[in-house]
Amino acid sequence: MLRGARVNDMYYEDFHVGQRFASRSQVMTRERILAFGEEFDPQPQHTSEAAAAASNFGELIASGWHTAALTMRLLLSGEFKPAGGIVGAGMESLRWPLPVRPGDDLRVESEILEVRPSKSRPAQGLIKVRTSTFNQKNELVQEFVGNLVVPRRTPA
Protein backbone atom coordinates (compact mmCIF):
# COMPACT_ATOMS: atom_id res chain seq x y z
CA MET A 1 0.00 0.00 0.00
CA LEU A 2 1.05 3.59 -0.51
CA ARG A 3 2.17 5.61 2.48
CA GLY A 4 -0.92 6.99 4.18
CA ALA A 5 -3.33 4.72 2.30
CA ARG A 6 -6.51 3.74 4.13
CA VAL A 7 -8.02 0.27 4.26
CA ASN A 8 -10.90 1.11 1.93
CA ASP A 9 -8.79 3.04 -0.60
CA MET A 10 -9.43 2.13 -4.22
CA TYR A 11 -6.77 1.05 -6.69
CA TYR A 12 -6.72 0.98 -10.49
CA GLU A 13 -8.11 -2.57 -10.45
CA ASP A 14 -11.18 -1.43 -8.45
CA PHE A 15 -12.45 1.09 -10.99
CA HIS A 16 -14.74 0.41 -13.94
CA VAL A 17 -16.58 2.53 -16.48
CA GLY A 18 -19.99 3.64 -15.27
CA GLN A 19 -19.18 3.54 -11.54
CA ARG A 20 -20.73 6.44 -9.65
CA PHE A 21 -19.85 8.05 -6.33
CA ALA A 22 -21.88 10.46 -4.19
CA SER A 23 -20.92 13.05 -1.57
CA ARG A 24 -22.46 14.80 1.39
CA SER A 25 -23.73 18.33 0.78
CA GLN A 26 -22.49 21.70 2.04
CA VAL A 27 -24.11 25.13 2.00
CA MET A 28 -22.37 27.93 0.10
CA THR A 29 -22.78 30.79 2.57
CA ARG A 30 -23.02 34.51 1.86
CA GLU A 31 -20.05 35.15 4.17
CA ARG A 32 -17.75 32.74 2.32
CA ILE A 33 -18.91 34.00 -1.09
CA LEU A 34 -17.91 37.54 -0.07
CA ALA A 35 -14.60 36.51 1.54
CA PHE A 36 -13.55 34.35 -1.42
CA GLY A 37 -14.61 37.06 -3.85
CA GLU A 38 -12.61 39.69 -1.99
CA GLU A 39 -9.48 37.53 -1.92
CA PHE A 40 -9.55 35.90 -5.36
CA ASP A 41 -12.26 37.24 -7.68
CA PRO A 42 -13.02 40.88 -6.77
CA GLN A 43 -15.69 41.54 -9.40
CA PRO A 44 -18.95 43.29 -8.40
CA GLN A 45 -21.07 40.13 -8.61
CA HIS A 46 -18.90 38.49 -5.92
CA THR A 47 -17.96 41.27 -3.47
CA SER A 48 -21.15 42.96 -2.19
CA GLU A 49 -24.91 42.74 -2.60
CA ALA A 50 -25.12 46.39 -3.68
CA ALA A 51 -22.38 46.12 -6.31
CA ALA A 52 -23.80 42.79 -7.49
CA ALA A 53 -27.30 44.29 -7.87
CA ALA A 54 -25.84 47.01 -10.10
CA SER A 55 -23.82 44.51 -12.15
CA ASN A 56 -24.92 42.60 -15.24
CA PHE A 57 -25.66 39.63 -12.97
CA GLY A 58 -28.12 41.57 -10.80
CA GLU A 59 -27.40 39.55 -7.65
CA LEU A 60 -24.64 38.16 -5.50
CA ILE A 61 -23.24 34.87 -6.87
CA ALA A 62 -20.25 32.71 -5.98
CA SER A 63 -17.05 32.85 -8.01
CA GLY A 64 -16.83 29.82 -10.27
CA TRP A 65 -13.42 29.10 -8.69
CA HIS A 66 -15.11 29.02 -5.28
CA THR A 67 -17.59 26.43 -6.55
CA ALA A 68 -14.65 24.46 -7.96
CA ALA A 69 -12.80 24.59 -4.62
CA LEU A 70 -15.89 23.56 -2.61
CA THR A 71 -16.45 20.74 -5.11
CA MET A 72 -12.95 19.47 -4.30
CA ARG A 73 -13.85 19.54 -0.61
CA LEU A 74 -17.05 17.57 -1.21
CA LEU A 75 -15.23 15.11 -3.46
CA LEU A 76 -12.68 14.41 -0.72
CA SER A 77 -15.40 13.82 1.87
CA GLY A 78 -17.39 11.51 -0.41
CA GLU A 79 -17.32 7.87 -1.50
CA PHE A 80 -14.68 8.33 -4.18
CA LYS A 81 -11.41 7.39 -2.44
CA PRO A 82 -8.54 6.55 -4.78
CA ALA A 83 -5.42 5.29 -2.94
CA GLY A 84 -2.83 8.05 -2.77
CA GLY A 85 -5.49 10.77 -2.87
CA ILE A 86 -7.16 12.71 -5.67
CA VAL A 87 -4.26 13.70 -7.89
CA GLY A 88 -5.24 15.47 -11.09
CA ALA A 89 -3.28 14.98 -14.29
CA GLY A 90 -5.37 17.74 -15.89
CA MET A 91 -8.90 18.75 -16.80
CA GLU A 92 -10.42 18.31 -20.23
CA SER A 93 -13.30 20.69 -19.57
CA LEU A 94 -14.77 22.81 -16.81
CA ARG A 95 -18.01 24.75 -17.07
CA TRP A 96 -20.52 26.53 -14.89
CA PRO A 97 -23.98 26.23 -16.50
CA LEU A 98 -25.86 28.02 -13.67
CA PRO A 99 -24.86 30.49 -10.95
CA VAL A 100 -24.44 29.48 -7.30
CA ARG A 101 -26.28 31.78 -4.87
CA PRO A 102 -25.94 32.33 -1.11
CA GLY A 103 -27.60 29.46 0.75
CA ASP A 104 -27.34 26.96 -2.09
CA ASP A 105 -26.70 23.47 -0.73
CA LEU A 106 -24.21 21.77 -3.05
CA ARG A 107 -23.39 18.10 -3.53
CA VAL A 108 -21.18 16.23 -5.96
CA GLU A 109 -21.56 13.14 -8.12
CA SER A 110 -18.64 11.51 -9.89
CA GLU A 111 -18.81 9.01 -12.72
CA ILE A 112 -15.94 6.98 -14.15
CA LEU A 113 -15.79 7.50 -17.92
CA GLU A 114 -12.57 5.66 -18.80
CA VAL A 115 -10.06 3.35 -17.12
CA ARG A 116 -6.73 2.75 -18.86
CA PRO A 117 -3.18 1.65 -17.98
CA SER A 118 -0.37 4.17 -17.95
CA LYS A 119 1.96 3.61 -20.92
CA SER A 120 5.00 5.02 -19.15
CA ARG A 121 4.40 3.96 -15.53
CA PRO A 122 3.61 0.28 -14.86
CA ALA A 123 2.68 0.98 -11.21
CA GLN A 124 -0.06 3.44 -12.20
CA GLY A 125 -3.24 3.71 -14.18
CA LEU A 126 -5.33 6.62 -15.43
CA ILE A 127 -9.03 7.16 -14.88
CA LYS A 128 -11.20 9.78 -16.55
CA VAL A 129 -13.86 11.11 -14.21
CA ARG A 130 -16.81 13.44 -14.75
CA THR A 131 -17.54 15.40 -11.57
CA SER A 132 -20.94 17.10 -11.48
CA THR A 133 -22.00 19.62 -8.82
CA PHE A 134 -25.70 20.04 -8.11
CA ASN A 135 -27.67 22.51 -6.00
CA GLN A 136 -30.60 21.64 -3.70
CA LYS A 137 -32.98 21.70 -6.71
CA ASN A 138 -30.81 19.08 -8.45
CA GLU A 139 -29.76 21.67 -11.03
CA LEU A 140 -26.28 21.24 -12.49
CA VAL A 141 -24.14 24.23 -11.47
CA GLN A 142 -20.72 22.93 -12.45
CA GLU A 143 -19.25 20.06 -14.43
CA PHE A 144 -15.70 19.08 -15.07
CA VAL A 145 -14.02 16.12 -16.72
CA GLY A 146 -10.59 15.34 -15.35
CA ASN A 147 -7.94 12.68 -15.68
CA LEU A 148 -6.58 11.24 -12.45
CA VAL A 149 -3.51 9.16 -11.73
CA VAL A 150 -4.27 6.10 -9.55
CA PRO A 151 -1.86 3.44 -8.24
CA ARG A 152 -2.18 -0.20 -9.28
CA ARG A 153 -2.43 -2.90 -6.66
CA THR A 154 -0.33 -5.09 -8.95
CA PRO A 155 2.06 -3.44 -11.45
CA ALA A 156 1.29 -4.13 -15.12
Added chain:
Amino acid sequence: MLRGARVNDMYYEDFHVGQRFASRSQVMTRERILAFGEEFDPQPQHTSEAAAAASNFGELIASGWHTAALTMRLLLSGEFKPAGGIVGAGMESLRWPLPVRPGDDLRVESEILEVRPSKSRPAQGLIKVRTSTFNQKNELVQEFVGNLVVPRRTPA
Protein backbone atom coordinates in the same frame (compact mmCIF):
# COMPACT_ATOMS: atom_id res chain seq x y z
CA MET B 1 -21.16 51.19 -22.30
CA LEU B 2 -22.17 48.47 -19.89
CA ARG B 3 -23.07 49.38 -16.34
CA GLY B 4 -19.84 49.66 -14.38
CA ALA B 5 -17.59 49.71 -17.45
CA ARG B 6 -14.34 51.63 -17.13
CA VAL B 7 -12.89 54.01 -19.74
CA ASN B 8 -10.12 51.62 -20.80
CA ASP B 9 -12.33 48.54 -20.93
CA MET B 10 -11.91 46.42 -24.05
CA TYR B 11 -14.73 45.34 -26.35
CA TYR B 12 -14.97 42.54 -28.91
CA GLU B 13 -13.68 44.91 -31.60
CA ASP B 14 -10.49 45.58 -29.61
CA PHE B 15 -9.30 41.97 -29.47
CA HIS B 16 -7.19 40.17 -32.06
CA VAL B 17 -5.43 36.81 -32.25
CA GLY B 18 -1.94 36.89 -30.80
CA GLN B 19 -2.55 39.77 -28.37
CA ARG B 20 -0.82 39.22 -25.02
CA PHE B 21 -1.47 40.64 -21.58
CA ALA B 22 0.73 40.60 -18.47
CA SER B 23 -0.03 40.87 -14.74
CA ARG B 24 1.71 41.87 -11.55
CA SER B 25 3.03 39.05 -9.39
CA GLN B 26 1.96 37.76 -5.99
CA VAL B 27 3.65 35.43 -3.53
CA MET B 28 1.90 32.18 -2.60
CA THR B 29 2.49 32.11 1.13
CA ARG B 30 2.78 29.10 3.44
CA GLU B 31 -0.03 30.49 5.61
CA ARG B 32 -2.49 30.75 2.71
CA ILE B 33 -1.49 27.34 1.31
CA LEU B 34 -2.34 25.78 4.69
CA ALA B 35 -5.59 27.76 5.17
CA PHE B 36 -6.85 27.01 1.66
CA GLY B 37 -5.86 23.35 2.00
CA GLU B 38 -7.68 23.06 5.32
CA GLU B 39 -10.86 24.62 3.91
CA PHE B 40 -11.02 23.12 0.43
CA ASP B 41 -8.41 20.42 -0.26
CA PRO B 42 -7.52 18.67 3.01
CA GLN B 43 -4.99 16.19 1.63
CA PRO B 44 -1.63 15.70 3.42
CA GLN B 45 0.41 17.59 0.80
CA HIS B 46 -1.66 20.75 1.47
CA THR B 47 -2.38 20.76 5.21
CA SER B 48 0.92 20.51 7.16
CA GLU B 49 4.65 20.25 6.51
CA ALA B 50 4.88 17.04 8.52
CA ALA B 51 2.00 15.32 6.72
CA ALA B 52 3.27 16.60 3.37
CA ALA B 53 6.77 15.23 4.04
CA ALA B 54 5.26 11.80 4.70
CA SER B 55 3.05 11.98 1.57
CA ASN B 56 3.93 10.89 -1.95
CA PHE B 57 4.72 14.56 -2.72
CA GLY B 58 7.34 14.82 0.02
CA GLU B 59 6.77 18.52 0.65
CA LEU B 60 4.09 21.14 1.19
CA ILE B 61 2.53 22.34 -2.11
CA ALA B 62 -0.45 24.51 -2.96
CA SER B 63 -3.76 22.98 -4.01
CA GLY B 64 -4.18 23.33 -7.78
CA TRP B 65 -7.50 25.06 -7.07
CA HIS B 66 -5.64 27.61 -4.96
CA THR B 67 -3.30 28.32 -7.86
CA ALA B 68 -6.36 28.66 -10.12
CA ALA B 69 -8.01 31.11 -7.70
CA LEU B 70 -4.85 33.21 -7.31
CA THR B 71 -4.49 33.21 -11.09
CA MET B 72 -7.98 34.75 -11.31
CA ARG B 73 -6.89 37.44 -8.87
CA LEU B 74 -3.76 38.21 -10.91
CA LEU B 75 -5.76 38.20 -14.14
CA LEU B 76 -8.16 40.79 -12.71
CA SER B 77 -5.32 43.05 -11.59
CA GLY B 78 -3.52 42.86 -14.94
CA GLU B 79 -3.75 44.45 -18.37
CA PHE B 80 -6.53 42.19 -19.65
CA LYS B 81 -9.71 44.21 -19.04
CA PRO B 82 -12.74 43.09 -21.05
CA ALA B 83 -15.77 45.38 -20.62
CA GLY B 84 -18.27 43.75 -18.30
CA GLY B 85 -15.55 41.79 -16.48
CA ILE B 86 -14.00 38.38 -16.98
CA VAL B 87 -16.99 36.12 -17.56
CA GLY B 88 -16.16 32.55 -18.42
CA ALA B 89 -18.28 30.50 -20.80
CA GLY B 90 -16.21 27.45 -19.88
CA MET B 91 -12.72 26.00 -19.94
CA GLU B 92 -11.40 23.67 -22.62
CA SER B 93 -8.43 22.53 -20.57
CA LEU B 94 -6.76 23.15 -17.24
CA ARG B 95 -3.48 21.57 -16.14
CA TRP B 96 -0.81 21.96 -13.49
CA PRO B 97 2.54 20.88 -14.97
CA LEU B 98 4.61 21.75 -11.86
CA PRO B 99 3.82 22.16 -8.15
CA VAL B 100 3.58 25.58 -6.47
CA ARG B 101 5.61 25.81 -3.25
CA PRO B 102 5.48 28.25 -0.33
CA GLY B 103 7.18 31.51 -1.31
CA ASP B 104 6.70 31.06 -5.07
CA ASP B 105 6.04 34.42 -6.73
CA LEU B 106 3.39 33.88 -9.40
CA ARG B 107 2.46 35.97 -12.42
CA VAL B 108 0.07 35.46 -15.30
CA GLU B 109 0.27 35.90 -19.06
CA SER B 110 -2.80 35.73 -21.29
CA GLU B 111 -2.84 35.28 -25.04
CA ILE B 112 -5.82 35.63 -27.36
CA LEU B 113 -6.16 32.46 -29.46
CA GLU B 114 -9.48 33.12 -31.25
CA VAL B 115 -11.96 35.97 -31.74
CA ARG B 116 -15.38 35.13 -33.15
CA PRO B 117 -18.88 36.61 -33.19
CA SER B 118 -21.67 35.02 -31.15
CA LYS B 119 -24.17 33.23 -33.40
CA SER B 120 -27.07 33.70 -31.00
CA ARG B 121 -26.30 37.09 -29.41
CA PRO B 122 -25.57 40.02 -31.75
CA ALA B 123 -24.43 42.26 -28.87
CA GLN B 124 -21.68 39.82 -27.83
CA GLY B 125 -18.61 38.06 -29.13
CA LEU B 126 -16.49 35.18 -27.90
CA ILE B 127 -12.78 35.12 -27.33
CA LYS B 128 -10.62 32.09 -26.61
CA VAL B 129 -7.81 32.89 -24.20
CA ARG B 130 -4.84 30.87 -22.97
CA THR B 131 -3.89 31.90 -19.44
CA SER B 132 -0.45 30.78 -18.29
CA THR B 133 0.81 31.06 -14.71
CA PHE B 134 4.57 31.21 -14.12
CA ASN B 135 6.72 31.08 -11.00
CA GLN B 136 9.75 33.32 -10.27
CA LYS B 137 11.96 30.99 -12.36
CA ASN B 138 9.61 31.47 -15.34
CA GLU B 139 8.50 27.86 -15.08
CA LEU B 140 4.93 27.12 -16.16
CA VAL B 141 2.93 25.95 -13.13
CA GLN B 142 -0.59 26.16 -14.56
CA GLU B 143 -2.22 26.65 -17.95
CA PHE B 144 -5.84 26.91 -18.91
CA VAL B 145 -7.67 27.67 -22.12
CA GLY B 146 -11.04 29.32 -21.63
CA ASN B 147 -13.77 30.90 -23.68
CA LEU B 148 -14.98 34.30 -22.55
CA VAL B 149 -18.06 36.29 -23.47
CA VAL B 150 -17.25 39.93 -24.35
CA PRO B 151 -19.64 42.71 -25.33
CA ARG B 152 -19.48 44.34 -28.76
CA ARG B 153 -19.14 48.09 -29.03
CA THR B 154 -21.43 47.91 -32.08
CA PRO B 155 -23.92 45.01 -32.37
CA ALA B 156 -23.36 42.71 -35.36
